[in-house]
Amino acid sequence: MQKPTNALPVYPAVLAVWTAVLSACTATDVAVDTGVSYDDRYGAATVMDVWRPAGPLTPRPAILMIHGGGWRSLTRDTMSEDAKRLAGAGYVVANVEYRLVPDGAFPNDVQDCLCALAYLRAHASEYGVDPARIASFGYSAGGHLASFVGVGARVPEVAPDCAAASSPALYVPPIAVVAGAGPEDLRTEPQVDTIIEYVGGTLEDVPARYDLASPITHVAPDSPPYLFVQGEDDWFVDRAQAIAMQGALDDAGVETRMLLVPGGGHLWNRGADGDRWEIPLTSTDTPEAQAAIVDFLDHTIGHAIGDAR
Amino acid sequence: MKTLLILNALWLSLPSIDGATGAEIGGEVYVPDRQLGVVGTIGARKSVAGDYSAIAGGVGVEARWYWRSDGPVGWFVGGRGDLALSRTRDVADDRDLGTALVLGAQGLFGYRLVPWRQLELTPSIGLGFRNEHDLSGRLPPWTLGSFTVGLEVGWLF
Numbered sequence: 001m002q003k004p005t006n007a008l009p010v011y012p013a014v015l016a017v018w019t020a021v022l023s024a025c026t027a028t029d030v031a032v033d034t035g036v037s038y039d040d041r042y043g044a045a046t047v048m049d050v051w052r053p054a055g056p057l058t059p060r061p062a063i064l065m066i067h068g069g070g071w072r073s074l075t076r077d078t079m080s081e082d083a084k085r086l087a088g089a090g091y092v093v094a095n096v097e098y099r100l101v102p103d104g105a106f107p108n109d110v111q112d113c114l115c116a117l118a119y120l121r122a123h124a125s126e127y128g129v130d131p132a133r134i135a136s137f138g139y140s141a142g143g144h145l146a147s148f149v150g151v152g153a154r155v156p157e158v159a160p161d162c163a164a165a166s167s168p169a170l171y172v173p174p175i176a177v178v179a180g181a182g183p184e185d186l187r188t189e190p191q192v193d194t195i196i197e198y199v200g201g202t203l204e205d206v207p208a209r210y211d212l213a214s215p216i217t218h219v220a221p222d223s224p225p226y227l228f229v230q231g232e233d234d235w236f237v238d239r240a241q242a243i244a245m246q247g248a249l250d251d252a253g254v255e256t257r258m259l260l261v262p263g264g265g266h267l268w269n270r271g272a273d274g275d276r277w278e279i280p281l282t283s284t285d286t287p288e289a290q291a292a293i294v295d296f297l298d299h300t301i302g303h304a305i306g307d308a309r
Numbered sequence: 310m311k312t313l314l315i316l317n318a319l320w321l322s323l324p325s326i327d328g329a330t331g332a333e334i335g336g337e338v339y340v341p342d343r344q345l346g347v348v349g350t351i352g353a354r355k356s357v358a359g360d361y362s363a364i365a366g367g368v369g370v371e372a373r374w375y376w377r378s379d380g381p382v383g384w385f386v387g388g389r390g391d392l393a394l395s396r397t398r399d400v401a402d403d404r405d406l407g408t409a410l411v412l413g414a415q416g417l418f419g420y421r422l423v424p425w426r427q428l429e430l431t432p433s434i435g436l437g438f439r440n441e442h443d444l445s446g447r448l449p450p451w452t453l454g455s456f457t458v459g460l461e462v463g464w465l466f
Contacts, residue, residue: 028449081451088449232358257401258359262330271455272391272413272439273369274352275333278455285453287409287441288356288363291397294447295406 028088029054033127038096038119039112039162045103046112046162048096049076050120050127051087057128061135061301062092064117064149064174068140068181071109071198072101079139082285089294090303092129094120098145101197106213107158113145114153115162118170133301135176135224137293139284140237140266143182147215147245150177151223157212173224176300178293180229180284181237181266184245185216219248225255227296231264231283259283259292317346317381319463330355331365335461337373339381346373346381348389360401367393371417381465382429387417389435407445413437415457427465434458 032051039046052060063086067079076095083093098104098112113136121131138146152158153173165171187203187210189195196202199209211217226249228242239260246256261269261283269286271278283289297303317339331354337346348371356365373387391413397406415437423429435457442450 028451081453085448085451089447228359257361257399259357259361260359262355262358268458270354270356270365271457272367272393272411273350273389273415273457273459274331274354274365274367274393275335275350275461276415276435276457276459278439278457281453281455286356287395287411287443288361288365288397290441290448291406291409291443291445292357292361292399294443295399295404298447 028084030084030087032084032087036119038116038164041162042099042103042112045097045099046115048094048116048119049080049083050092050094051083052092052128053087053090057125059124059130060090060092060128061133061297061303062094062120062127062129063297063301064113064120064134064136064146065093065095066098066113066136066138066142066145066149067095068138068142069100070194071104071106071141071144072194079142082137085290086294086297091297091301092127094127105197106199106209109145110148110152110158111160111162113149114158114160114171115164117149117153117174118160118162118166119164121170122164122166132175134174135178135297135301136174137178137180138182139180139282140182143179143237144184144215145182146177147179147182147184147226148213148218150174150179150226151215151218151220155212155218175224176297177224177226178229178284178296179226179242179245180282180289181231181234182215182241183237184214184241186210186214188240188244216245216248219245219252219254221252221254223249223252223254225257225296225300227257227259227293229259229261229284229289229293231261231266231269233263234266234283236266257292257296259289261286261289317466319466335369335463337381341378341380344375344378346375346385346387347371348373348387356395357397360399361397361406362400363395363397365393365395367391367411369413373417373419375421382421382423384420385418387419388415389417389437390414391439407443407447410442410444411439412442413439417457417459419459423465429461429463429465431461431463432459
């Protein structure tokens with residue numbers, strides 16, 4: 001990260017209200033359980049919204065959705081529209097909150113995400129989830145966490161201690177990862193406060209923690225397939241992060257896809273009017289990325305019961 | 310009203326050439342009696358790279374009301390509508406992933422300055438929304454709101 005990703009005063013309440021009004025105008029046949037606690041110890045910091053297609057609770061593929069914000073800001077509300085849309089496409093989507101820095105400094109936020117994953121599996125029948133077909137999907141810091149859950153769920157140092165994670169079988173890695181502009185190698189990130197406070201020291205002081213916190217160090221031949229979505233002109237998370245991770249996965253023989261958005265930034269892209277920047281518009285929310293994401297999910301976790309994988 | 314048929318400005322939008330992946334051109338007809346500029350734009354660009362390919366193209370119409378009465382310069386407010394299509398392919402598997410139709414609308418506020426001869430620079434900001442439809446039917450439509458920022462460079466006639 002070249003700049004802290006908590007620099008989001010450009011996303012004022014008026015825009016959130018505007019988006020909510022527009023959302024209400026877009027009818028999608030989905031159901032949602034809001035504020036589901038997956039770890040009672042931390043109150044509202046560890047809840048999730050579970051979005052699913054309306055109708056019978058048949059076992060469906062699911063997505064663990066993780067918001068961004070530099071590990072220290074924003075909420076799951078920033079991903080609600082993505083969750084709603086993917087639920088409308090047939091997936092169950094657990095849009096999670098997790099502890100933020102300082103309480104959520106590494107590895108606490110990773111443990112929260114693993115607890116959410118374990119909770120989703122433990123309560124699969126309540127939400128119509130096929131526990132064997134779960135993907136992780138995150139953007140920015142959420143991309144890092146989605147990636148870490150994908151390759152590092154078995155790392156002993158991040159093993160969750162919540163009630164939901166009563167068995168390691170409940171937090172085995174997801175079988176696919178959609179990583180949107182996520183830092184994959186914290187050792188190569190600029191030493192800004194956001195990184196230092198998240199990892200718990202400078203690279204010089206705590207190099208082993210940087211190794212541990214970097215998904216790229218946990219890549220293995222049995223890592224799940226990845227789709228990377230990345231703006232080519234992202235000033236916050238350089239595309240070199242995704243490219244390095246893709247290279248490591250390729251070397252390990254893992255299937256990957258890379259979608260680069262020419263001229264795309266971290267929070268701005270071109271929308272309907274190709275000559276104007278839309279803010280905020282993440283690379284994962286562009287029409288092309290949406291098509292690639294749902295195609296990737298269909299080919300990894302499937303989109304409904306009985307679908308071929 | 311005879312000026313209605315005369316093109317009063319022609320420009321290239323700078324964001325459209327970022328990364329040298331496309332271009333969008335626009336023209337404006339100015340109606341002096343009403344201090345009104347009527348704008349049309351058309352453009353196309355390469356919208357993804359990597360293991361995917363996509364071409365996005367679109368057209369837009371815009372109306373601008375200029376505060377000053379002596380020509381299409383200075384502060385203006387306006388409204389704009391856009392229609393865009395984007396088709397995405399998985400290059401690695403040589404598969405078509407579908408086409409998205411995007412409709413956009415926004416309110417605009419901007420300023421046109423003329424720093425040298427008839428060279429014009431027009432930065433503007435806006436608030437709007439876009440409504441996206443996956444024509445393959447795989448994804449439901451959705452609508453997102455956003456701020457917008459634009460900058461055009463052109464020539465006044």
